[in-house]
Amino acid sequence: MVIDQQKMQSLSARMVEAEVKGRSPWADARRRFFRNRAAMLGLTILVLVTLFALFGGAFAQWSNEELDFSVMGRVAELGAPSLANGHYFGTDNLGRDLYARTVQGTQISLMVGVVGAAIAVIVGTLYGATAGYIGGRTDQIMMRAVDILMSIPYMFVLILLLVMFGRSMSMLFLGIGLISWLDMSRIVRGQTLSLKNREFVEAARATGVSSFRIIIRHIVPNLLGVVAVYATLLVPLMILTESFISFLGLGVQEPLTSWGALISEGAGTMNYGTLWQLAFPLFFFVITLFGFFFVGDGLRDALDPKER
Amino acid sequence: MSDLLTVRDLRVTFSLRREGAMPWASPTLLRAVNGVDFTLRAGETLGIVGESGCGKSTLARALIGLVPATGQAEWIDGRDLLNLTPRQMMAYRQDIQMVFQDPLASLNPRMTVGQIIAEPLVTHRPDLPRAEIRERVRAMMEKVGLLPNQINRYPHEFSGGQCQRIGIARALIVEPRLVICDEPVSALDVSIQAQVINLLIRLQKELGLSLIFIAHDLSVVKHVSDRVMVLYLGKVMELASASDLYGSPQHPYTQALLSAVPVPDPTVEAARTIVPLKGDLPSPMNPPSGCVFRTRCPRAEARCAAEVPALAGGDHAVACHFPGPLTEAEIARAREVA
Ligand code: SF4
Numbered sequence: 001m002v003i004d005q006q007k008m009q010s011l012s013a014r015m016v017e018a019e020v021k022g023r024s025p026w027a028d029a030r031r032r033f034f035r036n037r038a039a040m041l042g043l044t045i046l047v048l049v050t051l052f053a054l055f056g057g058a059f060a061q062w063s064n065e066e067l068d069f070s071v072m073g074r075v076a077e078l079g080a081p082s083l084a085n086g087h088y089f090g091t092d093n094l095g096r097d098l099y100a101r102t103v104q105g106t107q108i109s110l111m112v113g114v115v116g117a118a119i120a121v122i123v124g125t126l127y128g129a130t131a132g133y134i135g136g137r138t139d140q141i142m143m144r145a146v147d148i149l150m151s152i153p154y155m156f157v158l159i160l161l162l163v164m165f166g167r168s169m170s171m172l173f174l175g176i177g178l179i180s181w182l183d184m185s186r187i188v189r190g191q192t193l194s195l196k197n198r199e200f201v202e203a204a205r206a207t208g209v210s211s212f213r214i215i216i217r218h219i220v221p222n223l224l225g226v227v228a229v230y231a232t233l234l235v236p237l238m239i240l241t242e243s244f245i246s247f248l249g250l251g252v253q254e255p256l257t258s259w260g261a262l263i264s265e266g267a268g269t270m271n272y273g274t275l276w277q278l279a280f281p282l283f284f285f286v287i288t289l290f291g292f293f294f295v296g297d298g299l300r301d302a303l304d305p306k307e308r
Numbered sequence: 309m310s311d312l313l314t315v316r317d318l319r320v321t322f323s324l325r326r327e328g329a330m331p332w333a334s335p336t337l338l339r340a341v342n343g344v345d346f347t348l349r350a351g352e353t354l355g356i357v358g359e360s361g362c363g364k365s366t367l368a369r370a371l372i373g374l375v376p377a378t379g380q381a382e383w384i385d386g387r388d389l390l391n392l393t394p395r396q397m398m399a400y401r402q403d404i405q406m407v408f409q410d411p412l413a414s415l416n417p418r419m420t421v422g423q424i425i426a427e428p429l430v431t432h433r434p435d436l437p438r439a440e441i442r443e444r445v446r447a448m449m450e451k452v453g454l455l456p457n458q459i460n461r462y463p464h465e466f467s468g469g470q471c472q473r474i475g476i477a478r479a480l481i482v483e484p485r486l487v488i489c490d491e492p493v494s495a496l497d498v499s500i501q502a503q504v505i506n507l508l509i510r511l512q513k514e515l516g517l518s519l520i521f522i523a524h525d526l527s528v529v530k531h532v533s534d535r536v537m538v539l540y541l542g543k544v545m546e547l548a549s550a551s552d553l554y555g556s557p558q559h560p561y562t563q564a565l566l567s568a569v570p571v572p573d574p575t576v577e578a579a580r581t582i583v584p585l586k587g588d589l590p591s592p593m594n595p596p597s598g599c600v601f602r603t604r605c606p607r608a609e610a611r612c613a614a615e616v617p618a619l620a621g622g623d624h625a626v627a628c629h630f631p632g633p634l635t636e637a638e639i640a641r642a643r644e645v646a
Contacts, residue, residue, distance in 0.1 A: 022420055022461035199414035203478070206372045207428040208401035221418040 029225070032302040039298020045291035049284060053106040062087065062097030064104045065255055081276050090276040092262075093269055101257055102280055108258040109239050109285075112176065116238035117231045119177035124184025125227055129215050131185070132192025143189065146182050154179040155244075162250045172251060176238055187230055191223050225303035232296035236289045243285065259285040310384060312486060312518050313348040313371075318379035318390070320363070320370045320542075324593070338593050340366040341377065342542035345619065348486070350384070353512065353519040355533030355550070357526050357565065361589055363542035364522045365409075368488045371520075372406050373397055384485075402432045405479035409491040411471035415463035421474055422459035425449065428482045444481060452477045452507060469500035473507065480511065488520045493528060505532060527569045530554060538562050541592055541600040548624040558624065558631035560605050561585075564642070583634060583642050599629070606634065606642040 033039055081090040081098075089098040131142040158175040165171050195201060196219065204214050243260025245251040252258050259281050266278030319342060323335035341363040348354050358364045370377035371389070381389040389400055405428065408414035415424050425445045429436065436444075446456035452473040463471055472492060479487050489508065493501040509532060512519055523529045529536055530550060537547045538561065546559040557563045564583040585604050590596055599617050602608040611629055619627040634642075 020457050020461060022458075022465060024420075024462050025417055025464065199408045199410055200416040202369075202374060203406065203408060203414050203475075204416075204427065206374055206401070206406050207431055207482075208398050209427065209431050213431075217419070218416050222416070 029299075029302040033298050036298040036301060038294045039302075042291040042294025042298065045287050046295060049106065049288050049291065050110065052284075053103060053110055056103035056106070057100065060097060060100040060103065061085075062100055064096060064100035064257075066097065067095045089280045090274070092265060092277055093274070098262075098277060098280060101262060102284060105257045105259050105262045105281060106284055108252055108256060109242060109260070110288075112172065112242040112258070113235040113239040115173055116176040116180045116241075117234040119173075120180035120184045120234055121227055121231050123177075124181035125188050125220060125223065127181065128185035128188030128190075129192050129219050129223065132189040133196055133211065133215050133219060135193075135196075139189070143186070146185055149179075150182050155241075158241075158245065159248070159250055162245070167250060167253045169252060169256070172242065172245070176241060180234060180238060184227070184230060184234070187226060188223055191226055192219055195219055195222055225299075229296055229300045229303065232292055232299055236292040239285075239289070310350055311347045312350040312384045313389075314380075314382040315347070315371075316345050316380040316382070318344045318367065318370060318377055318381060320366050320375055320377045322375075336593050339542055339595070340592060341370060342595070343379075344539070344542070344544055346537055346544065346547060348518055348520065350485070350518055351512075351516050352534040353521055353532050355529030355536040356520060356522045356539060357529050357536060358524065358539035359589055360524055361592065362539045363592070364524075364539050365490055366542075367539070368406065368490050368520065368522055372404055372488060373401070398432075402428070402482045403485045405482065405484040405487050407472070407475050407479050407487060407489040407492045410495050411468050411475055412463060414475050415471055417463055420460050420462055421449070421454075421466075424463070424474060425477045425481055428478060432482050445477075448477045448481050451511070452480070467500075468496050469504060472496060472504050476504075476507065476511070480515065480517075483515070484517070486518045486520065488522070490522045491524065492521075494524060501528070508532065525569065526554070526565050530569075538565065541590065541595050543600055544619050544625070544627060545601065546624075546626050546628075547619065548626075552624045556633070558621075558626040558633075559601075559628050560607050560634060560638075561601050563634050581639055583639050586642065599627075601628075606638040 081088060087097050087099065089102055092098050092101060127142065127146075131139045158179070161175050162171055201214060201218050204218055209217075239259070242251055242258060243263065246258050246260030247264040249264065251260055262281035263278060263285065266274075266281060270278055320340045322338040322340060324338055325333075325335045344363075344367060346354065356364045356367065366375060369375045371381060373389070377390055379390060383389055383400060383403075387396075387400075389397070389404075392400070415421075419427075422442065422445050425448060426441050429441055429444065442459075446459060449456045449459065454470060454473050454477065458466075463474065466474065475492075492508070493504050496504060505528070508519065508521075511517065519532070521529060521532050526536070533550045535547065535549050536553045538545045538553075538559065540561055546553060546557065546562045548558075553562065554566065557566050564585050567581060567583040583606070587604050590600070590603055596603050596613070598611075598613040598615055599605070599608070602612040605612065607630055609630070615629065617627045617629045619625045621631075
């Protein structure tokens with residue numbers, strides 16, 4: 001009897017116990033991610049670069065448009081990086097403060113990357129999930145459209161767009177956004193196809209959950225891992241694309257600048273002894289790309305433990 | 309007892325296109341379910357047994373509207389479930405719920421147990437306040453033997469047996485009248501199987517449910533079912549009350565299946581004769597003429613290839629030209645070939 005009572009008591013105690021908090025698959029992935037050294041290094045770099053882009057301007061002694069007349073014309077001798085005259089990163093060929101210019105370029109490059117990736121994530125995910133879930137003829141038509149768009153040499157089109165409609169930020173975003181979601185939609189569609197035959201989706205269909213809700217509640221959350229990984233790898237790709245275009249001289253327009261534009265300017269004057277003009281933008285460019293790749297890799301390992 | 313569901317001539321046909329075939333080439337037809345008739349009475353359990361590939365899962369999916377089917381499935385109120393628009397079907401989806409085979413795969417890994425169990429309720433009763441839904445979910449968890457304080461946990465934190473309890477709770481939360489269990493225990497450990505089956509039996513009694521219980525061997529079905537239906541290649545071979553079917557199986561196929569069921573008593577186990585089935589299951593894309601079982605039947609004769617045997621015999625229905633217990637000679641012949 002005594003034992004029974006004890007059992008009953010402990011049972012009832014367990015019943016009224018506060019609700020146990022579950023360990024979601026996301027929380028598991030987060031834990032694995034934080035244990036990954038390379039990924040954490042990448043994340044730290046990205047945080048620092050972002051902070052630099054956001055608050056770096058506050059430390060600048062010069063604005064990004066001011067010309068320093070004291071160094072003008074003798075940039076190679078006087079424009080080198082120095083703390084004394086406030087040009088931490090030196091000046092560019094026109095005597096503008098390279099530190100302020102790099103901050104500005106970082107802002108724009110990051111923005112291009114993030115916005116491009118965001119468009120890819122939103123449009124690509126919904127497009128791919130819809131095509132994959134509905135299937136049949138709709139899927140055929142939607143994916144053939146993607147194939148056709150992909151077969152167009154996009155760099156060519158992008159350059160054409162920029163030349164025809166003039167160079168502007170919105171044109172650049174439009175161009176990059178137009179192409180970035182294609183790959184994403186393909187990846188998402190493939191994943192959706194395999195998810196849609198899983199039993200939990202069948203269970204939802206059997207109880208009459210609407211297609212829209214199934215896509216939002218069952219398909220998309222289970223795709224998010226792949227999407228997150230691909231998106232982090234897409235950001236540097238977008239940055240590269242923008243930089244390439246800017247390097248060609250078709251990207252952002254003065255007085256705006258970006259890493260690509262800065263690197264292009266720096267590369268142009270490489271032979272005149274002003275190597276810092278190339279080195280500083282290039283440094284930020286490279287570490288950011290590395291940061292994104294490390295984080296993307298870490299995310300992939302964290303979200304898909306079976307792969308290891 | 310009234311008939312909850314009357315199924316007449318239910319057929320599910322998939323048309324398969326060969327990979328790389330020309331678009332105008334006619335597709336191959338796979339008749340997964342090929343004219344099945346049965347009735348299900350209110351409050352009873354119908355066991356459906358057959359080898360994998362005999363169409364039993366497809367039959368379940370057809371009843372619940374997951375795959376398109378032809379024929380008739382008359383619900384108790386006289387409506388034919390197979391010919392409803394999706395909108396009309398919504399009302400019946402609440403009455404018919406399903407428990408799936410793979411407990412973990414049938415639960416969305418990104419949702420908490422509470423969200424999973426609540427989903428049918430949220431779908432069918434959007435007017436209920438959240439607190440009420442939560443209360444009902446907790447009550448249902450208790451009913452199926454889960455601790456209600458686990459409501460915020462995720463499926464991967466549960467064992468297979470517990471996951472199946474979650475699946476059962478999800479099916480029962482909307483108070484259905486019919487629950488279709490598609491091999492609910494075949495993915496579980498033997499020790500857990502009994503628990504889940506007993507839970508199903510208990511809940512059925514408590515709630516007055518009708519169950520369709522699908523399994524691939526006769527032993528599991530035995531304890532649960534009032535009546536048992538044996539399927540082979542999408543056709544009904546034998547349909548009888550459980551005691552009749554296990555006591556005096558008439559169809560050669562049923563007898564072969566039954567002979568393979570292990571018996572717990574060692575002396576009986578040693579004495580029993582296994583009737584082996586020769587050969588493999590024929591392809592459902594190209595089923596044998598006449599009786600579909602004839603390629604493996606020890607009693608097959610010329611008439612079996614020519615005529616399709618009808619399912620006849622009232623309460624103990626058999627689809628065979630020559631029903632009856634297998635003779636010693638036939639068993640010996642079956643063993644020889646196998
Ligand atoms: S009809 Fe003929 S082949 Fe079919 S089960 Fe009966 S005896 Fe065997």
